Amino acid sequence: MSEDVKNPNYWKSLGELARNDEYEKFVEREFPENATELNDEVSRRSFLRVMGASIALAGFAACRRPVQKIMPYSKMPEDVVPGKPLYYASAMPFQGALDGIVVENNEGRPSKIEGNELHPSSNGNTSIFGQAAILNMFDPDRSRKVRKDGEQSSVSAFAKFCSEHFADTSQNIAFISEANSSPTYNRLKEQALDKFSNAQWVTYEAFGEDNALEGTNIAFGQRLRTVNHYDKAETIVSFDHDFLNPAGDNNSVQNTKQFTDGRDVTSPEDEMSRFYAIESTFSLTGSNADNRLRVKSGEIDLFIYALAAELAKSVNGLSAFSGYTNKFSDHEWIPVLAEELLENQGESILTVGRDHKPALHAAVAAMNVALNNAEETVTYHDVPHIDNHNNNEAFAEVVESLENGNIDTVVLVGTNPAFTAPADLNFSDALSNAGQVIHLSEYYNETSKLANWHINRAHFLEAWGDGYSYSGTRSIIQPQIEPLYSGVSEIEFLSTVLNGEKPKGYDLVQHTWKDFYSSDFKAQWRKALHDGIADDTGFPTKSVDISRTFNNRVSDFLGNASTAEGMELVIRTDSTVFDGRFANNGWLQELPKPMTKITWDNVALMSKKTADELGVEEAGLGKAEVEMIAITVDGTTVEMPAWVQPGHADDSITITVGYGREGVGRVANKSGFDTYPLRTTDNMHFASDVSVEKTGQMYEVACTQDHNTMEGRSLLRHATLQEYREDPHFSSYESSYDAEMPGVAFAEEHGEDDPLSIFNPIDEQEYPDDQPQWGMSIDLNACTGCGVCTIACTAENNIPVVGKREVNRGREMHWIRNDRYFDGDVNNPKALHQPVPCMHCEMAPCEQVCPVAATTHSEDGMNQMAYNRCIGTRYCANNCPYKVRRFNFFNYTKEFLTGGDDPEIIQMAMNPEVTIRFRGVMEKCTYCVQRVNRAKINRDIETDGATQKPEDGAVETACQQACPADAIYFGDLTDPESEVVKTKKNNRNYLLLEELNTRPRTSYLSELSNPNPKLA
Template sequence: MSEEVKNPNYWKSLGELARNEEYEKYVEREFPENATELNDKVSRRSFLRVMGASIALAGFAACRRPVQKIVPFSKQPEDLVEGVPQYYASASPFQDAVTGIVVENNSGRPTKIEGNEMHPASSGNTSIFGQAEILNMYDPDRSRYVRKNGERSSVSAFAKFCSDHFSNTDQNIAFVSEANSSPTYNRLKDQAMDQFSNAQWITYEPFGEDNALEGTNIAFGERLRTYNKYDEADVIVSFDDDFLNPAADKNSVENTKRFTDRRRVMSEDDDMSRFYAVESTFSITGSNADNRLRIKSGEIELFIYALAAELSNSVSGLSAFSGYSNKFSDHEWVSVLTEELLDNRGDSILTVGRDHKPELHATVAAINVALGNDGQAVDYLEVPHADNQNNREAFAGLAEDLNNDNVDTVVLVGANPAFTAPADLNFEEALSNARQVIHLSNYYDETSKLANWHLNRAHFLEAWGDGYSYSGTRSIIQPQIEPLYSGISEIEFLNIILNGEQTKGYDIVQDTWQDYYTNDFTSQWNKALHDGLAGEETFSVASVSISSAFNSQASDFISNADPSEGMELVIRPDSTVFDGRFANNGWLQEQPKPMTKITWDNVALMSKKTADELGVKEAGLGKAEVEVISITVDGTTLEIPAWVQPGHADDSITITVGYGREGVGRVANKTGVDTYPLRTTDNMHFASNVSVEKTGKTYEIASTQDHNTMEGRSLLRHATLQEYRENPNFSTYESAYDAEMPGVAYAEEHGEDDPLSIFNPIDEQEYPEDEPQWGMSIDLNTCTGCGVCTIACTAENNIPVVGKREVSRGREMHWIRNDRYFDGDVNDPKALHQPVPCMHCELAPCEQVCPVAATTHSDDGMNQMTYNRCIGTRYCANNCPYKVRRFNFFNYTKEFLTGGDDPEIVQMAMNPEVTVRFRGVMEKCTYCVQRVNRAKINRSIDTNGETKKPKDGAVETACQQACPADAIYFGDLTDPESEVVKTKKNNRNYLLLEELNTRPRTSYLAKVRNPNPKLA
């Protein structure tokens, strides 16, 4: 067995790796100094800013259902039982793709979103954005009414204005829209272009698909969508493409599902794909790679061209690259990848990040075709709503038209270019030249304040709509509740502009679908509503070939490829707030970013080597005071906190956008740094020759990466596929630990099978035979570290947001933490992820020390908390070796949220099946006991009381149901045929801190990688 498997050296941060005096002092206490008191005065107003939408259901959300589906009743219908939730299929739009969802409704209000198992884009799972949409809808900072020149108006007044203003169909009109796949929306778009003779329509997304579409146009002569089927590939090569991250890829849920399906290893005889990542920033996707190469983003282009040149010697279609040479031509990765790709023709995928220029997308598409991957592991789809123009060039042209007074009316549908447009366009000033500006948006945001008319937009959970998934599955979006603030949807908005009158969204959508369902419309419509999708149709797969013009164009752009000199700046969407549209969501702001574990801020990421050269020190512990740097690009300078990220490329700095907003909402305002000023039309995503200096200032960052440390114990076990085959039991207790460890040594000395217990064993509890016994297993081989389990748990279990100040003190309330470990060299480590919920120990240390028996064992084997009995001694947290118990320091739900008012109003915002906790109690993962009990009751009813044991799969915890990697197994341990029992019998199964003999009911499957030995 290798030394790496036997005695790994995992570390969470540079401080832990150094184990200096500061670190030792920090870990002496579970909580930072002054953790027992809140010394800062927190006004109700300041706390509301932190909590944002968590307080939204102050009475206005009850019983407001769409009139098309729900009518008031004086007699309870047979199919409705108060207290039993109802579920409706719908679809969640994100950019121009929808994901199938199922929405849980309680007493007429949606409370939880899950994936739709029948929908191919979700297969029953969601992303962090999908989970957080509930909070977006209930956000009290959303725009509440129509404004005309800043004064309150109405939709009817706007309709009257449109009837008069748009009667002149010859005026110059510019429509600026977010990406949208809705067939109804695009029908209205086509109608607008026909109706107004001098209209232009521009789809503007700060981080869109335009480069990828233009790349396929260069390679094949038409704009096609690349659809990677990761489950059908034996070799995957990613060039700066973070395809597992929902902020970087709108199809991340399906990508994760397909990717992990090909990585699932249940025996030493199984095979798995091999994944190579070439990237600058250490991404979620890169952390799951078998082999990872860190290079500057500006060098990705040279690397791809060098690989194409090497492949051109063996495949046809790449003649333009023949004989080409650059600094990477002799790189060992180029020769290794060439060999791998040639050995796996038709079964490989090459993909490049959508931020890279079209020429790189064209080259990668040409390589895929040359290798025969098209029609196999890669499809190229004909997307009916894709624009044929380059929208970024068109948007820059619009700014020029505005400056030349060539635009009469600007209609903005959901976009916020005053905040997100390239800085050199001065779009805010350009927009002032339009005679009329009309804006539909969720918030009265930066662009709304410049508009003559602002229309408040309905959330998709409040409005009728439709859309296509990434691959073309057609779905209906049906509302779950009447618009809370009487907002209108984008299709109702466009209809008013076109027709000058209000029409219900339901009727507008049905008008579109009448042409789709030509026979027996009502039954087919109702079936689509019920299922959440309209059949199994998808976009047409194009038959592609490398165009004759490609090689001549390729000769031009490879000759213009320049080596990346000096310091570069990489600009990315943020992994939690995206381009800023989710900045006012408290759940997402408090969600630790997957690789840095930073909350409530954005930073400038850099490697340890780069930081040393700049004289920047790494972050401290607890309240992380970090140094602030100034970044100058083309004369524009901004200051931002610096963060040392192990594994980041040298001479490269990565920043994210979406922060530093003003006047939008209590959560978003003055949170983080606005980095959009560094984006220009020439530097949308990358800038070279960047100037970086220290400012001498410091800034406090709230990061959870050093919280709840376990003192260097070996918590995560992993091996290579070859090592697993040679030693299938590598993860067992005996294999993973040295014989000198106290627990093993004691057991060997006394001839016992079990290791030494950390307390005197007591008689084990006897459980009733008719009760199920619950357990969980987490497969680290498929877990990608995306964190959706954490936010799903937050949504399901009414977990409060505590804010940056409290997080920096180690008081975050998440019941599941996602540990991120580094292994190896500080400059180029491997990264591994491990979700850690409550272990539900059979011999639970917490139960031994509670003086009031607030934490006990249930009849079905769960470690349960009795909140009314807890007096807050925190002995249980001190005695928990897994550090998974959370103490509620303050009464977030009463004293701060309502100023002492009746807390029952606030509870309307929450899951009614879960207790709202109060100050001074301990809380933790409950295995979603409310779901368990619901299933037990239903099973008892179905069997006339004969058994309370639900069938396998009848209970899914919130984290399990949300996980797109299907990494979490949960079920009855007394059922030998259950998935969780089969998983626990796997030879990779192990218990966390098994040497303590707590006998956890949650176990793990050790991680297996499949690296190329030539690059190991």
């Protein structure tokens, strides 16, 4: 093994990089002081606020079928077997696109969401938002009633109001809606526009795809949706496009699958795509780049135009850029990128972030066409439900009409512009001029409080609906449970507005789908329900040509591009709470953000150089308090904590939205800082001429990036593709494969200069022949660091949220963490990601020291925890070299079972197959033992009791099933044909801390990158 692999220069934070006194003190203290009692000022109310919708997921739960009385079954419902879950196909809507899902139901109660393998948008996987959606449904803070002028009302009263109020079809009505691809919804939308002669309809998303649609309109003369096929590309160039992050692209699950497929390497002879990222903020997507260039967001346009001018020398279609020069024209990246793109015509992709102005999307579309990528790696689609006008401009016009008193009635469907609208529009004040305001939403939120009528919305798991995936696959949204709070779906709401009576969502959807199926409707309807998709659907691909209008407008684009002087402000969606719609989700609030590892807050990101110029000190290791800064744009000031982000562009500050909310829910309230006031119609995503000053105040930030640090040991192994070809065994610590050893990869005896083992080598180990031996392998070359494994594990295993204060004390309970390392210079490092669950060591150090044998080894090779035996000594955690064991400091569950409004049904929101842990016990990853045992039982039933091992693939752990990159393999190590054994035979396979000879059942495939040697 090379010296670089033995002693990597990986670091998690600036404090660790410096290895100062503060760092040394922090790592010496494995458990914080006063870690045994919740003895400071925490009332039950504040405890509930912090825990919120994590464990107190109650909500007057009902069965899938409406129940009038509680009594035993007199006749067992068909297919219902107590203790055996059922699975139903459905789809999750998000920003006007559906992801196919399968929902696990336990006796009429949805408990877990997985991807639908038949659906192209998910391929059986999910995003963090998909995994956390189950928690949103059981959120006790969701709106529970219809309100009229703030007072409780009813759906029937609202229907009566609609029949009377909307009898006047000539009144001026403004419908303001969130993005929605439902054909039923859009059928009702057309009916509304036909019925009301003076109605207008605007779709408003604070961070939508309008800029991208306007870009294709400029380039091709029509608003088309761009779909990138990353698996078909040899070269990918991203301009500030976080396409692997669900907060940056609502097709992220499919993007991730395709991206990692194009980089799958099983032998030195394999090829992998090359990915270039040009961006200001160190994004999740940028962390997976082979070559990354940090550029201010305000200068991305200069870089794109310089590249277009370089390409214009060699390809047709870009003549409008010929001869153009700017500060990037002589940049070393420009000729290198141009050369590689020209070599890979028809096999490359250029893409730009949806926040950037339409001119950049048009320029990128033109380059893709000129490079023959259109209809090959990039396709353009005519989407029927997309409006033909610019929605951002139309929304501003509606607000202006409101200010002038020209709108009689405003109907808001799902959207929350009182919180998310540009600040200069003064939407809240303008709304007060309307005669009637009607708002449908899941929460009684900022907009609801301004409305005359608030209608509580049903969650998508509670209602019938339909829609299209990002690329056009049509699906039915099938309810899993009766609405917990008698909510109304958006299609039922619109129909009530139109007709004055509440219909059944099922009838509305069926009415639409009868137009799709001209014959044998019943059979095709049932098949679409069962499979979760309609056959032979998808938006048709459009052939495109650059319009003359585009060439005429290029000179205006080039003339408006100028060097971004001074400090700039970049405004983005948040990686976990998005635009604020997930702010009351405790799982997402406590999920560390992929690049900063911050939880429960948003911060102002900046480079080390920028921080030094501002006099801002970075957060040291174990330092919870950071400096506050005041950011002023156009006379509006927002104060928030500053955070130094390695790899961030200089003279640029990035902030995220979605925090600082009030009166929405116990989790969201007072978490973070509201940054929407800095957004205006001129500065929707970027602002220049920004003033930044220190306030002299300090603020506590909960960050996990330095928890469980392993002090520079060889944990994550990485090489370039060329280095791998020169030394295929670069990641091996002289490990070998032995088919007789279930551990597959194990340490041999080492020489005198090698690290000593804490155990004597074992030559033989006996295992029952009739039992599988479980193991896992994680491909770091596929893992993108998205964190969906952590959320999936949380949802599957009833893992509690502990809150910001406890996270700061190092007490987060996640069973699988996702470590993020930096390698190289602080200004321009490479980022690397590594998920770390329990290793399930064959020679487990934790088992050696437990005084009560609470942690033991099972006959099928898993490290188990007997919670009833554990007395909380924490010796096992002290002795675990991987730091993957979690201690329950508080009885989180009991607080709710004794203090909640509905203690009998709180547990209905939890996985019934997983034990609810109590205070004082140790817990950790179990390889989803409940899923393993279910597969064993099913196998016994299939074979009439003849003991046989489950087939390969019969067991998927929660993290494995959710991972959109398919980076996790799990299976029987005694089966030589199993996928996990095949991965462990790969020459990139290695073990964490192999020199300790703990024989982990979990191993890793080292990460590879494919940088351009000309830019090294």
